[in-house]
Amino acid sequence: MPLIITLKTAAAATLITFFAGIFLAYFVVKLKRGKTFVDAVIMLPMVLPPTVVGFFLLLLFGKRSPVGQFFLQFDISFVFTWKAAVIAAVVVSLPLMYRTTRGAFEQLDPNIIYAAQTLGVSEWKIFWHILIPNAKQGIFAGLVLSFTRAMGEFGATIMFAGNVPGKTQTMSTAIYAAVQANDYDSAFKWAALLALFSLIFIYAMNLFVRHKV
Amino acid sequence: MVLRVSIKKKLRDFTLDVDFAVRDEIFALLGASGCGKSMTLKCIAGIETPDAGKIILNGRTLFDSEKKINLPPQARRAGYLFQNYALFPNMTVAENITFAATGDKFSKLKENIARFQLDGLENAYPAQLSGGQQQRVALARVLTSHAEILLLDEPFSALDSHLKWQLELQLADIFKFYGAAIFVSHDRGEVYRLADTVAVMHNGAIDTLDKKREVFQNPKTLAAAVLTGCKNISPAKKISDDFLFAEDWNLTLTAENIPDDLKFVAVRAHDLQFQNAAGVNSFRLQIKKVVEDTSRFVVVFDNNIRAEIVERPDLEKFFVHFPPDRIILLCR
Numbered sequence: 377m378p379l380i381i382t383l384k385t386a387a388a389a390t391l392i393t394f395f396a397g398i399f400l401a402y403f404v405v406k407l408k409r410g411k412t413f414v415d416a417v418i419m420l421p422m423v424l425p426p427t428v429v430g431f432f433l434l435l436l437f438g439k440r441s442p443v444g445q446f447f448l449q450f451d452i453s454f455v456f457t458w459k460a461a462v463i464a465a466v467v468v469s470l471p472l473m474y475r476t477t478r479g480a481f482e483q484l485d486p487n488i489i490y491a492a493q494t495l496g497v498s499e500w501k502i503f504w505h506i507l508i509p510n511a512k513q514g515i516f517a518g519l520v521l522s523f524t525r526a527m528g529e530f531g532a533t534i535m536f537a538g539n540v541p542g543k544t545q546t547m548s549t550a551i552y553a554a555v556q557a558n559d560y561d562s563a564f565k566w567a568a569l570l571a572l573f574s575l576i577f578i579y580a581m582n583l584f585v586r587h588k589v
Numbered sequence: 590m591v592l593r594v595s596i597k598k599k600l601r602d603f604t605l606d607v608d609f610a611v612r613d614e615i616f617a618l619l620g621a622s623g624c625g626k627s628m629t630l631k632c633i634a635g636i637e638t639p640d641a642g643k644i645i646l647n648g649r650t651l652f653d654s655e656k657k658i659n660l661p662p663q664a665r666r667a668g669y670l671f672q673n674y675a676l677f678p679n680m681t682v683a684e685n686i687t688f689a690a691t692g693d694k695f696s697k698l699k700e701n702i703a704r705f706q707l708d709g710l711e712n713a714y715p716a717q718l719s720g721g722q723q724q725r726v727a728l729a730r731v732l733t734s735h736a737e738i739l740l741l742d743e744p745f746s747a748l749d750s751h752l753k754w755q756l757e758l759q760l761a762d763i764f765k766f767y768g769a770a771i772f773v774s775h776d777r778g779e780v781y782r783l784a785d786t787v788a789v790m791h792n793g794a795i796d797t798l799d800k801k802r803e804v805f806q807n808p809k810t811l812a813a814a815v816l817t818g819c820k821n822i823s824p825a826k827k828i829s830d831d832f833l834f835a836e837d838w839n840l841t842l843t844a845e846n847i848p849d850d851l852k853f854v855a856v857r858a859h860d861l862q863f864q865n866a867a868g869v870n871s872f873r874l875q876i877k878k879v880v881e882d883t884s885r886f887v888v889v890f891d892n893n894i895r896a897e898i899v900e901r902p903d904l905e906k907f908f909v910h911f912p913p914d915r916i917i918l919l920c921r
Binding site: 493496505 | 666
């Protein structure tokens with residue numbers, strides 16, 4: 377069960393991170409002022425301890441916060457639900473997607489973009505036909521890194537989504553629970569599975585990137 | 590085609606401040622690197638934004654700081670040829686050429702493939718092309734767009750010299766067909782061969798603006814003299830109506846119409862003549878060095894005057910004659 381929950385959570389989180397990361401990368405690259413500040417805010421979850429991120433999420437989406445109150449009106453609560461696991465995974469994996477994509481965008485010769493602009497090509501067409509195809513490798517690398525990060529997420533998840541077996545218990549929180557219960561066999565099983573999955577994804581990424589160069 | 594440019598932009602080392610008009614002609618911005626000539630071109634194309642001023646192309650206002658008009662590059666119809674060509678790396682030659690084309694893409698592609706001798710390269714990617722081929726693709730790409738004026742940033746600087754000549758001839762044809770272009774260069778030969786009008790730029794300002802023959806034959810400023818290839822320049826003072834003293838060369842020269850506010854005197858290396866006897870404006874100078882160049886010899890004299898002659902000099906000393914009508918007098 378933790379395997380399915382982990383994959384489901386990571387897949388849902390990566391889907392959100394993928395689009396949000398590309399959008400944020402494009403937005404920050406285009407920013408004329410305040411680039412450093414916006415960048416710092418997006419990167420913060422990567423440098424903060426995951427428990428701190430989880431604690432902030434708990435406060436932000438808790439029943440007493442305005443955000444939590446707002447969602448309560450629609451009978452939606454987050455704390456200790458699967459949605460919380462997804463949100464936690466998005467917040468910690470987003471910096472990886474954003475940074476890798478931004479790096480790929482910035483590596484492209486700016487003259488290529490200017491050339492397209494002076495030729496009369498719309499920003500929309502530049503984005504889809506020039507920026508994205510030329511940043512493909514970086515975007516793919518960001519995708520894999522985000523997915524593996526989301527899959528292994530622990531600290532923020534356990535703070536914000538808890539460790540409810542069958543609901544929010546992922547492989548990494550299951551390992552923690554197993555070790556606490558002195559069940560080393562289960563812990564080893566989940567740990568090996570998690571390592572194997574991560575290895576496969578990173579290996580696939582390397583193959584893809586090398587193939588393209 | 591009429592383009593009026595009058596812009597100011599503060600840069601790190603100086604303020605760009607230019608004011609000129611281009612009318613159905615090939616207009617060259619000649620200047621040393623970092624003088625603001627490329628920045629001027631980028632402001633016209635809309636890649637950079639001036640702090641103040643106006644840019645008007647064929648009656649359309651592209652930029653006006655007072656009226657708060659600043660058209661995006663897409664709406665300016667100014668075709669820009671980048672120094673590094675900036676081809677789209679993910680597209681083939683054919684896709685590059687037709688990407689921004691309007692109307693009948695296929696016939697435009699065929700026409701430009703033929704015009705630029707790109708037959709057989711339609712499906713190649715930019716990384717597989719030589720520098721010369723890349724430039725031809727970039728030109729074809731500009732010509733299939735709806736550009737009303739061509740802007741070229743150092744069009745030949747990235748090419749080997751043997752490729753340059755062929756492309757220069759081709760560009761001259763395109764200029765004739767297009768009728769109007771601005772190109773930026775630091776190469777006086779290129780400028781002289783291609784342009785009708787030359788603007789010499791120095792520290793962000795236009796120092797001299799005139800027909801090319803006038804600028805090259807009769808430079809009026811120090812920057813124009815240097816950039817048009819004058820090798821011998823010295824600070825100078827007027828002594829009398831017929832005499833001046835060249836400080837760096839330690840020579841008193843005879844010249845015509847010496848202005849009162851004379852600052853520099855200049856003479857081109859190929860205008861100096863060698864004589865065996867003394868005479869007016871002839872001085873016995875000691876040779877310091879003879880440098881063999883591709884088609885001539887450059888003789889450097891003790892006072893650092895440089896002269897060019899076809900045959901290797903066989904003497905240690907020469908009478909060097911400064912023809913009075915070839916002496917260039919500069920007031921700034």
